[in-house]
Amino acid sequence: MTPEVSVIIPTYNRCAMLLEAIDSVLARTTEALELIVIDDGSTDGTEKELTRLGKAIRIERIEHGGPAAARNRGVAAARAPLIAFLDSDDLWAPTKLERQLAFMRANPACAISQTDEIWIRNGRRVNPGVRHRKCAGDIFIDSLRTCLISMSATIIRADLFRSLGGFDEIMLAAEDYDLWLRILIDHEAGLLDEPLVTRRGGHDDQLSATTPAIDRFRILSLTKLLTDDRLSPERRTVVVEVLAEKCRIYAGGLARRGRIEQARLYERIADQAQNWRAAELACAIKSIRSALHEIPHEC
Structure with missing residues (x-):
């Protein structure tokens, strides 16, 4: 049976947080998915831990090429008409997929949607700034200065992703900003205004901390x-x-x-x-x- 949504988690040397992210997907309240984890050449024991999870997920290991290449590999392997991304340091609420899939069914013309989210930095909840507040509709202009679509909150139609060529793999950072803008030129963003994603920041291996001059x-x-x-x-x-x-x-x-x-x-x-x-x-x-x-x- 073809799944309704393919969930793609790229990961690199983030074993403990990855397992928590996977658990948050497996705790979902819908069965209509496949879970694909792309191990981007981890050297911290991730491969061994993933092997223990058995057949609950599909696992691919690739040479280290960065998150854009890993996500593209995941979409290439995906079978569903919808793609959901989850970063390996973030978490989903159990109802996230169920609620967002219902939103996409109710809005068949919607090419991309996201949910609201909770921000955690260094273990403490913080409030995003006004410029990061999510909106629905035509957000192209507003997205030029600030990336207004969150990776872990997004569902996108697979045919649209593929028609645009996916993420630009030369971009070691801001590859999401790049793809969202190409989509937002002629597509409005849908928004399910519920905080169904926990976005965890502040750790040393975040791209925003390790990649200079994004x-x-x-x-x-x-x-x-x-x-x-x-x-x-x-x-x-x-x-x-x-x-x-x-x-x-x-x-x-x-x-x-x-x-x-x-x-x-x-x-x-x-x-x-x-x-x-x-x-x-x-x-x-x-x-x-x-x-x-x-x-x-x-x-």
């Missing part, structure tokens, strides 16, 4: 957006505005650290983005991708 990945995402023919002139103007803003902030940081050539690249992007022709835009994207890995590139 805005450099957001800059790549915004630059890529300018190649998308679905972008209206009005939205393109706002994308350019936010891109220039982020480029100038990042360039300032690079200059303070003596990385003058890279600072000039981002200042040039900020100055020229409004009037880029197609060839110049392609060159800028190549330059940013090269800069992310500190590979020299000239157009």
Whole structure:
């Protein structure tokens, strides 16, 4: 029997929290799912612990490639028409899937939805800032400065995910921001306004703590957006505005650290983005991708 939803958990060296995340899925109040765990080359005993869980889950082990590659691998293995993601440090309420699947059935035109969530940082509950508050509907513009869709709270239609090519695997961070924006160009976000996810933060291995200057990945995402023919002139103007803003902030940081050539690249992007022709835009994207890995590139 084909499951209604495939639940995908990528993990890397987070064994104890992973097992808690898995338990939160297995405690669900619906049976219409398959659970896929992608072990992204863990070296902390994760593989051994997962083996003990038996046939309750599907397990794939891959060479370490980052969360984008791991999630893409999970979707490639998924059989259901809906995809739900859960980060290995987060938890679901037992009714999360049941309630959200009911929401998706009641809203068949909805391509992506999320639930509300509880934030825990260093073991204590905290309130998200106003800019992080979730809304339903057309949230594209608001999502340019702040990622407003949470990975562990999301359900997306599998055919849409695949049609957009999934997550950009060169992005070691902000890969979710990148995909959500590509979706939000012409899809509204659904919201089940119930706190059915516990988002646990503050631990040392979080990408936000281990990946410096995450805005450099957001800059790549915004630059890529300018190649998308679905972008209206009005939205393109706002994308350019936010891109220039982020480029100038990042360039300032690079200059303070003596990385003058890279600072000039981002200042040039900020100055020229409004009037880029197609060839110049392609060159800028190549330059940013090269800069992310500190590979020299000239157009």
